[in-house]
Amino acid sequence: MDRHAIIVMLAMGIATLATRILPVLIFGRGKKVPDYILYLGKVVPYTAMGLLIVYCFKDLSITTKPHALPELIGMVIVVASYLWRRNTILSVVIGTVAYMIMVQFIF
Numbered sequence: 001m002d003r004h005a006i007i008v009m010l011a012m013g014i015a016t017l018a019t020r021i022l023p024v025l026i027f028g029r030g031k032k033v034p035d036y037i038l039y040l041g042k043v044v045p046y047t048a049m050g051l052l053i054v055y056c057f058k059d060l061s062i063t064t065k066p067h068a069l070p071e072l073i074g075m076v077i078v079v080a081s082y083l084w085r086r087n088t089i090l091s092v093v094i095g096t097v098a099y100m101i102m103v104q105f106i107f
Contacts, residue, residue: 066107074099 027033060068078095082088 070099070102070107073102 027037057068057071060071062068074095077098078091081094082091085091
């Protein structure tokens with residue numbers, strides 16, 4: 001195996017382990033988590049999703065073909081499937097599959 005690949009995997013493993021261990025080291029076991037951390041835990045996921053949505057739609061052009069139709073239809077499918085089943089992962093998978101089918105075979 002390539003030395004570069006091993007270094008990357010080790011770095012990813014350390015980073016993943018650090019995100020699991022740091023909260024315990026900072027706040028300790030059994031201690032009350034500060035209110036601002038609880039607040040961040042509630043708002044950051046929505047903020048991250050909003051950021052991802054903006055990033056996905058930032059370079060769309062409605063003036064050239066396919067006029068952003070696959071992206072907009074995919075978004076509608078994600079929202080509709082979420083409202084239907086209330087399952088985030090299922091909605092993202094359905095929307096992604098629909099988008100890929102549209103991009104590869106329709107538009």
